Amino acid sequence: MKQSVLDVHQLNKIYGKKSEKQFHALNSVSFAMAEGEFVGVMGPSGAGKTTLLNVISTLDTATNGSVKIAGTDITAMKQGQLADFRSSQLGFIFQDFNLLENLTVYENIALPLSLQSVAVRNIKPAVESVATKLGIEAILNKYPVTISGGQKQRVAAARALVHEPALILADEPTGALDSKNARSLMETMVHLNENHGTSIMLVTHDPLSASYCERILFIQDGKLYKEIHRNSTRSAFHQDILDVLAQFASPDMD
Amino acid sequence: MLLKLSLTSMRKLAKDYLVLLFGLTISISIFYMFETLAQNKVFLEANSLISSIVFVFHVGTFILGIITVFYIFYATSFLLSLRQRELGMYMTLGAKKRKITQLMFMETFFVGLTALIIGIVLGVGLSYGIAELLMWQLDFQGGGFQPLYSSSLLITVLFYVALFFLTSIVNAWRVGRKSVLSLLRSGQQQDQVKTSGLRTFFGVLLSVILIAVGYYAMVHIAELMQFGIILATATIIPGTYLIFISLLPFLVKRLKQNRNLNETGINSFTLGQLRFRMLNLMMVLGTVAMLIALGLGAMTAGTSFYHNIGIQASMFHANDVVLYEPNETEKQTLATMDVTEEEDYRYKYNDEGVYFLKTDLEAAPPDVMAFEEGSEGFSPTTPEAKLSADEYALYGEEGVTELPGNWWTAVSTELGAGSMFGNRSIFVYGESSYQEVDGEEQHVTLAKLNDFTAYLPELEKLDASQKSLAETYTGNQVEQLGGKYSNYVALKGFASGTIFMGVFLGIAFLMMMASVLMFKLLSSAGADVHRYSMLRKIGVRKTLLVRSIYRELFLLFLFPAIVGIVHVIVGMQMFSFIIIEPYTKIWIPLTLFFVIYGIYYFITVQMYKRIVLPKQF
Numbered sequence: 123m124k125q126s127v128l129d130v131h132q133l134n135k136i137y138g139k140k141s142e143k144q145f146h147a148l149n150s151v152s153f154a155m156a157e158g159e160f161v162g163v164m165g166p167s168g169a170g171k172t173t174l175l176n177v178i179s180t181l182d183t184a185t186n187g188s189v190k191i192a193g194t195d196i197t198a199m200k201q202g203q204l205a206d207f208r209s210s211q212l213g214f215i216f217q218d219f220n221l222l223e224n225l226t227v228y229e230n231i232a233l234p235l236s237l238q239s240v241a242v243r244n245i246k247p248a249v250e251s252v253a254t255k256l257g258i259e260a261i262l263n264k265y266p267v268t269i270s271g272g273q274k275q276r277v278a279a280a281r282a283l284v285h286e287p288a289l290i291l292a293d294e295p296t297g298a299l300d301s302k303n304a305r306s307l308m309e310t311m312v313h314l315n316e317n318h319g320t321s322i323m324l325v326t327h328d329p330l331s332a333s334y335c336e337r338i339l340f341i342q343d344g345k346l347y348k349e350i351h352r353n354s355t356r357s358a359f360h361q362d363i364l365d366v367l368a369q370f371a372s373p374d375m376d
Numbered sequence: 377m378l379l380k381l382s383l384t385s386m387r388k389l390a391k392d393y394l395v396l397l398f399g400l401t402i403s404i405s406i407f408y409m410f411e412t413l414a415q416n417k418v419f420l421e422a423n424s425l426i427s428s429i430v431f432v433f434h435v436g437t438f439i440l441g442i443i444t445v446f447y448i449f450y451a452t453s454f455l456l457s458l459r460q461r462e463l464g465m466y467m468t469l470g471a472k473k474r475k476i477t478q479l480m481f482m483e484t485f486f487v488g489l490t491a492l493i494i495g496i497v498l499g500v501g502l503s504y505g506i507a508e509l510l511m512w513q514l515d516f517q518g519g520g521f522q523p524l525y526s527s528s529l530l531i532t533v534l535f536y537v538a539l540f541f542l543t544s545i546v547n548a549w550r551v552g553r554k555s556v557l558s559l560l561r562s563g564q565q566q567d568q569v570k571t572s573g574l575r576t577f578f579g580v581l582l583s584v585i586l587i588a589v590g591y592y593a594m595v596h597i598a599e600l601m602q603f604g605i606i607l608a609t610a611t612i613i614p615g616t617y618l619i620f621i622s623l624l625p626f627l628v629k630r631l632k633q634n635r636n637l638n639e640t641g642i643n644s645f646t647l648g649q650l651r652f653r654m655l656n657l658m659m660v661l662g663t664v665a666m667l668i669a670l671g672l673g674a675m676t677a678g679t680s681f682y683h684n685i686g687i688q689a690s691m692f693h694a695n696d697v698v699l700y701e702p703n704e705t706e707k708q709t710l711a712t713m714d715v716t717e718e719e720d721y722r723y724k725y726n727d728e729g730v731y732f733l734k735t736d737l738e739a740a741p742p743d744v745m746a747f748e749e750g751s752e753g754f755s756p757t758t759p760e761a762k763l764s765a766d767e768y769a770l771y772g773e774e775g776v777t778e779l780p781g782n783w784w785t786a787v788s789t790e791l792g793a794g795s796m797f798g799n800r801s802i803f804v805y806g807e808s809s810y811q812e813v814d815g816e817e818q819h820v821t822l823a824k825l826n827d828f829t830a831y832l833p834e835l836e837k838l839d840a841s842q843k844s845l846a847e848t849y850t851g852n853q854v855e856q857l858g859g860k861y862s863n864y865v866a867l868k869g870f871a872s873g874t875i876f877m878g879v880f881l882g883i884a885f886l887m888m889m890a891s892v893l894m895f896k897l898l899s900s901a902g903a904d905v906h907r908y909s910m911l912r913k914i915g916v917r918k919t920l921l922v923r924s925i926y927r928e929l930f931l932l933f934l935f936p937a938i939v940g941i942v943h944v945i946v947g948m949q950m951f952s953f954i955i956i957e958p959y960t961k962i963w964i965p966l967t968l969f970f971v972i973y974g975i976y977y978f979i980t981v982q983m984y985k986r987i988v989l990p991k992q993f
């Protein structure tokens with residue numbers, strides 16, 4: 123058994139103060155993710171997927187429960203430490219790209235390295251190598267407004283990867299892409315996962331994108347509802363996912 | 377329908393509109409404030425030491441007008457940036473382009489008129505408040521100054537209505553020209569500023585030439601006169617803007633090209649921020665530099681005139697205090713001051729004359745101000761020690777030698793014997809003759825102070841009591857004793873109008889400078905919020921973000937300050953024909969400026985931080 127990169131234990135998230143109306147967005151969620159695994163998270167809108175990702179990514183704090191990333195319990199860390207942890211151990215890809223439009227593609231990708239005080243002479247090779255992996259070496263000197271949505275998402279992926287984080291967290295990275303670009307991005311992620319051993323956690327609505335994962339966690343109303351593994355081909359897995367989603371649509375059939 | 381939609385969305389953007397209104401309002405009220413002086417010819421001519429003051433104010437109106445045009449165009453383009461996205465959305469929903477253009481025109485004009493009304497009310501209030509405060513401080517009557525002045529009102533209204541009409545057309549035209557897509561995507565685009573080396577070189581060269589010509593004109597203002605003022609205006613303003621337009625993008629580009637710098641920590645972001653809104657920045661920073669130059673210049677000129685009074689008053693008197701027959705109160709008052717030299721001289725007086733004892737004078741000859749060959753002007757000199765004759769008179773009495781050169785000045789000016797004793801003849805007698813004089817013996821104290829202007833209230837008291845003493849000697853009403861203090865008061869009477877104008881305008885311009893920078897900051901902060909939140913997400917520590925803000929704003933504050941201060945330092949040469957030493961105590965307005973500017977920088981950083989960095993983080 124590989125070492126686990128992520129360990130979520132009895133995680134609860136309640137929105138709203140005690141005095142106000144409270145909302146239980148995550149309800150005793152527990153699961154683990156092995157190093158090098160590619161895990162998908164699915165569920166209906168409002169199920170708590172983004173909340174889960176935000177807590178894992180240390181952007182939001184859990185009400186109780188623990189989250190361990192690469193052996194470190196993040197729920198006990200202070201703000202400053204969390205920022206450092208994010209910048210060194212995590213990589214993010216968001217639905218709305220979140221590139222800095224005042225920096226070139228190159229500068230966007232280089233930023234995590236600069237922030238970690240990587241020696242300047244090491245930055246350029248690292249950026250170029252990750253850009254080559256993602257096929258964006260030709261647009262390094264452009265500004266984000268002048269590139270396509272698919273390219274932006276690759277840049278975001280490159281920036282998430284450049285500092286070789288322990289875990290990549292992606293929230294609907296294909297949400298704003300057409301199916302061709304979406305497929306190409308997913309193939310890139312699989313490539314990274316298989317050839318470079320990158321651990322990825324992906325939140326998505328799209329069954330096709332999800333079918334690239336090895337394992338899918340389904341959540342509903344803040345609870346872990348079901349978990350399926352990919353056993354054979356991707357298209358078979360796609361079918362399995364569609365079946366589970368159909369149960370969400372009409373729960374009585376189960 | 378569209379109008380209704382746009383009204384609701386204006387309500388939604390209330391905060392941004394407030395920022396815009398604030399920026400426009402301050403500009404209008406300052407313009408009005410300036411015009412309350414500029415249009416009031418009677419007041420100007422009655423109260424200024426500068427002969428062509430009305431002309432100077434005409435040029436001032438012109439300069440302020442140009443700066444205002446730049447600023448208002450920048451401010452209204454902020455309105456455009458606020459509304460573009462929504463207007464683009466209306467168009468995707470089927471609104472006609474003509475309608476959208478109309479809407480933009482109406483909105484810009486409406487916001488402008490609202491600002492005009494508030495601005496004028498505020499301007500009248502500010503003129504009144506600041507004028508009252510200064511007049512009280514300077515002890516200056518300022519007859520003829522009117523905070524509510526109809527011709528100033530008229531010119532302000534005309535100027536701004538025309539300006540807003542123009543900017544409304546430009547805004548409408550810019551909306552009309554853009555495609556739906558670029559409207560929708562607005563806010564993400566980066567201003568494209570070309571920075572080829574050759575362009576920069578010629579830009580900088582031209583601006584240096586322009587500024588050099590302007591400086592030459594200011595230094596030689598005494599010969600060039602009004603033409604010099606026009607020449608300086610026509611060269612320095614475009615030169616200043618040009619230097620920001622050509623040099624700034626180049627400088628930032630250069631900094632960014634330095635990989636060691638750019639790829640360290642958060643520098644790439646800080647510099648990216650600067651580069652991102654370069655077009656707006658160049659305009660704003662040029663405007664700020666001009667306003668600093670005008671404001672600090674007016675302030676420095678005002679204070680320089682003020683210090684000039686002290687220098688001029690010292691031109692004819694080496695000693696600061698003369699006390700005849702000092703009584704207890706006078707002695708005590710003198711004791712409270714920082715006295716550097718103090719001498720007593722005996723004299724006798726009767727109905728015919730006043731007789732100073734020669735030996736006392738010879739023992740400690742009083743310093744006088746004498747014109748020395750080859751030197752710049754008057755300087756303190758000690759009269760030659762010996763007086764060979766036994767009897768001297770101040771004015772040619774029959775059979776008595778007249779006092780020689782500097783001794784004459786010592787008795788008449790330093791001791792002020794003439795005005796103290798009225799019609800009596802004044803003599804200097806040797807020991808034996810002195811003994812024979814039938815009269816009451818008294819003594820006079822002559823003192824030098826470390827800092828004359830530090831003791832004005834005390835000196836006023838001494839002057840009053842000496843005046844009443846003089847009245848007992850002369851038996852007449854005495855208007856002025858003619859000592860250093862009364863000279864000072866008289867000179868101040870002449871200069872206070874000019875000082876008032878300088879400080880009044882200084883405050884006005886610096887206020888406008890503050891509002892321009894503040895406006896720049898607040899108008900762009902909204903768009904920066906998501907960038908900071910994104911940096912936070914990828915794990916940038918707050919301390920690092922704060923440092924980035926400090927640095928970015930520091931650069932924004934630094935460039936215009938440097939240019940503005942250099943303008944001021946050279947510009948002070950313009951006054952060298954009327955002020956003896958224009959640079960005396962220039963550190964006072966400069967320090968004041970740095971302190972205020974520094975505080976202002978700090979407040980700006982804090983406000984910006986509050987906008988772009990959420991609290992809990």
Ligand SMILES: Nc1ncnc2c1ncn2[C@@H]1O[C@H](COP(=O)(O)OP(=O)(O)OP(=O)(O)O)[C@@H](O)[C@H]1O
Pocket residue numbers: 137138145147165166167168169170171172173174
């Ligand atoms: N800051 C908040 N305060 C209160 N409630 C919140 C907050 N953020 C999210 N919620 C609630 O928590 C629930 C889970 O939200 P979450 O964003 O995690 O859903 P999601 O699964 O990502 O949905 P989607 O697929 O639509 O993105 C929702 O019902 C939402 O209304």
Ligand SMILES: [Mg+2]
Pocket residue numbers: 171172173
């Ligand atoms: Mg979500």
